[in-house]
Amino acid sequence: MARIAPGFGRLRMAQGMLALWTAAALTLAAAQAAAAPRIADPRPGDGRAERTVSDWLSRMHDASRQRSYIGTFVVSSSNGAMSSARIWHACDGQRQVERVESLTGERRSTFRRDDEVLTFLPESRTVRSERREALGIFPELTRPDETSIPEFYTARRVGSDRVAGFDADIVQVLPKDALRFGYRIWSEKKSGLVVKLQTLDEAGRVLEQAAFSELQLDAPVRMQQLVQQMAVPAGWRVEKPDAVKTTAAAEGWDLKAPIAGFRPLNCYKRPSEGVVQWIFSDGLASVSLFIEDYDRERHVQEGVFASGSTHTLTRRTQDWWVTAVGEVPPATLRAFALGLERRR
Template structure:
């Protein structure tokens, strides 16, 4: 994968594996024959459906004036999740996931990437202690029910209480709670990004053994398997001077830079910085508010590479970069630029 300062590639990557307009008045959302729900219950229902249901279908994503479609096969037995996503448009690409391990294949170039999903982000983010409070940054509103891909759905809107996140409109299959469509809306109710099944089969029975065999068929491929080292901003000499409301750091890692960049932009003081050999690394801190993610990357500043400080946006995903002394900081996420601004402005090098 290319380095995070390649903003367009980073935005497209997040859009490719990211698998809500008029906002209703605030009243309690209710499933048929059930009690009113809160936002935590809705999020748990979506997650439980993905953990307990096998399904297959065609998934269409529209963002930034572009539309892509993929064929998804999802297997789950209540413990393991195995998934295959085949791109139907553009360059051939196959994505396999076994729980949190992701294999991405590009058959045309015979290259493959193995990465952990928690660094890519997911929706909704896995619930952790304290997320109920962070989810209070959104208000749960009901909307009119609709049929999607032949399935009756319950529709809800998650409206943000501030300007640091987007609204989401969600379509949940009424019986199972499976998320079959979602829209991301700006403050004017305009759709920034939309993803939906155009056809969907529930309770299919794909062969997990076949999917795993395909996932691990790496012969003939040049495999990139980045090694991540768990760390923290504090131990790396950084601090976020003011927390961004609702967001909490989920993981911080030191990760390798792209080989071509590593020879040019090795960390100050590293062996790679003096020898010009691969081995340069950067920091990635992943933040979440319980629904969406923001990744913050910190890497050495290189004048010939790092020139763009204005925001770049594709659909709902934006990136903002800023020089900080000898360092280049980039924040990327499906959030308004105002949120990214708080991340890049708040990061400071800790005094010795």
């Protein structure tokens, strides 16, 4: 079972535009990643400066469902990891179809049609077929007004900049506690589409950056053409995960106390591996708990590991092995892992 579940696995997680924040995307040059944004103070009376966190995020959320585009997407992490992808995105306000072609690393093409995801791996002539309810659109939420985001985050416009040739508002989204990271978001002024995103630690340092290096808004992307490209070629093998939807209670698990702001979304079990995945979100950040039987030969190292903004914690709990993954501070993963309780 994949260890990073939210979205396509950038993750960063994650990571909506977090349906675009995919692990397929590329990094900007190190100097660009570290460069401070050009910030101009909002003018008094500018309505954009008065938007609430829900206003800003709703606008970004809606833009990702209403605009078609083609672009080259770039992701860079503070640990030097880099990746790139070419993206074709078509939508009609109701349905979305997207193709993500990796430009670095293993050759792969990922197609998403609503919650259906197909990943084509040409070297092995394999297609992985999945259904993902959490699509990772940034912001990763159903809608901001359906979450407790305003209780745990603030947002304000801090300036303007140009990204991939488009004028953008720079919006700072900061957490009110130490359980989550902050974000600096570049939102295209006319549409609200997210064109650049930085994930920030508690000191304001950039942990991960994702951005379009080139973008065609309202490009003539035909939804039907992308759907036709999802056809599996003759002779290719199709792999489908055996994940079954369940509940944590049905599997005998619970949390001693809720983690502030995070609500459970889904729970899955993969019978062939005996792994349970329990997914949580606060509307922006996601956490997955993977629970399986302890195996002394495989499960040898406990600790916390980082890759950009994604942290992973591994821990033995009696006869169980727990892996917590999320784009959150290590303290949040510890709270989840230590709060996990076996009820039967």
